[in-house]
Amino acid sequence: MGTFRILVFLTFVSTGLQNVDSTYTYAAENALRNLIFTINSYQIQARPTGTVEVNITLNIITFNSLDVRNQALTTTGYFRLAWSDRRLDWSNKTPYNSDINAIYSDEDTIWRPPLILENSVNDISVMSDDSIPIRVANDGTLSWTPSGIYTTQCETDVTFYPFDTQVCDISISTWGYTSSEITLNLDLPPVESTYFKENGEWRYISYSTSTTNRGRGGNSFSSVTFHLTLKRRPMYHILNTLTPTILSGISELYGVQTSCRVGRKDRLLVDCTVVVRSVPDSGGRQHPNNFRQHISAVRVSCIHLGSRNDICPTDNTGSGVPSFRSGNGSSKLVAEDCQCTDDDNLPEKKRIFPFLLLFMC
Incomplete structure (x- = not known):
């Protein structure tokens, strides 16, 4: 009987030690980062594969204003971008695959697709947000949610004012990389409004989407467009x-x-x-x-x-x-x-x- 109790105790201690080893530690993540970025010589300038598939979702927080006179829609929200980078896959590397489910990095350390807001009124530079970390899962899947207040061009029709309905577009396109190098896809659902707040003058009705390739300088670039329908409150x-x-x-x-x-x-x-x-x-x-x-x-x-x-x-x-x-x-x-x-x-x-x-x- 005493020998059995000793065996049960030793089994319990051994199981406890295994559970401790499988928990997250700073040393484990530090070793993983050293393996990926130093030992494996991760190059931020090189894209992960020949053709990178990027999935996009638009999350709308609110429509700040629709300036009919100046043809501009101001939207508060964020995009959710997802792509895969095999160089960041540690799902088959022991013990990191069991200890660390995900790590976080920034756009200065990890390659990210350069995208622009194609019909922006204020700024047409590459989308960037240093304050938003990029999440890297252990299978090499990356997700990034850059946010902002976006002002885009919106061609309006006030023929039936004040009972008019406007359709405004938000277009995202790749910059630098052609459509054969980066392909933009619409995620499911393409538009989310979980945290949406109504505008006092305009009512959000519905959305539709489209994907196309746009020509610039003799090259073709992947582009996605969100068509947002707004109806005036008369x-x-x-x-x-x-x-x-x-x-x-x-x-x-x-x-x-x-x-x-x-x-x-x-x-x-x-x-x-x-x-x-x-x-x-x-x-x-x-x-x-x-x-x-x-x-x-x-x-x-x-x-x-x-x-x-x-x-x-x-x-x-x-x-x-x-x-x-x-x-x-x-x-x-x-x-x-x-x-x-x-x-x-x-x-x-x-x-x-x-x-x-x-x-x-």
Whole structure:
């Protein structure tokens, strides 16, 4: 009985020592790094294989803004890149394969694929992030998650503003290495939104992806594109643009009186100017051919409206009816001191004309 207890004790101690040996230690990782980078002479300038397959996933945190006027989408997020490097495989090297599951390094020590944000507005340099370590698994699989706030070009169409839907692209391409040397693939899923936060003005609807080879300087380079669909939330613009415009037009149509010392032309000119300036101008891209000309014509009409003296009768006798004059030969309109007048004295067609112009705006 005593001999059996001694054997059980020795077995327990032996098992415990084996468990201790299989745990991670600094000395074990230091020896592994020395084996990989020094003894095996790891060369960062050399790519792992003839054709490196890189899998890409886009993780969206939020859409900061979509600037329709400047054609730019600002996105906060990060990419997850994964590729394989056999030189970093220690899965068959004892005892490291059991002691260390993964090590971490940086872009100055390990080869990584040079990628660019192809349609970036601010910066088109090679993607880099020294603060994000590269994870190396014991089978030689590497994963890297560079993050940032990316501003990319987005061609917008405001034909149906404020009920418009925009499709913006984020394109990633290789730099330096051709498509036969580095191939970019979409991982599954290609877009993740686990930590996504909604934007107050734009609602994220869906995404689609595409892969292609782009030609630059006579060579072909691998590229992937994420097509992101965003829909404007129209309530803000309905309350702050459309509703005041409709109410203003109704007031002009029915001749609502005001007690202010502002002429009819002043009020109408301000109303029309607000409407025109509230419509985003995307430079005419993606619009019908006559859209930009239409907006320009409305602006000219508003300016012409403000300079006309036949909308309201001009009374030079001091009766208080609004009149305008040009000051010192300049193009600015100077309103003479006057009181508001009764709109019922105006001809019917001259009361309806301002409403029609506002409707056109």
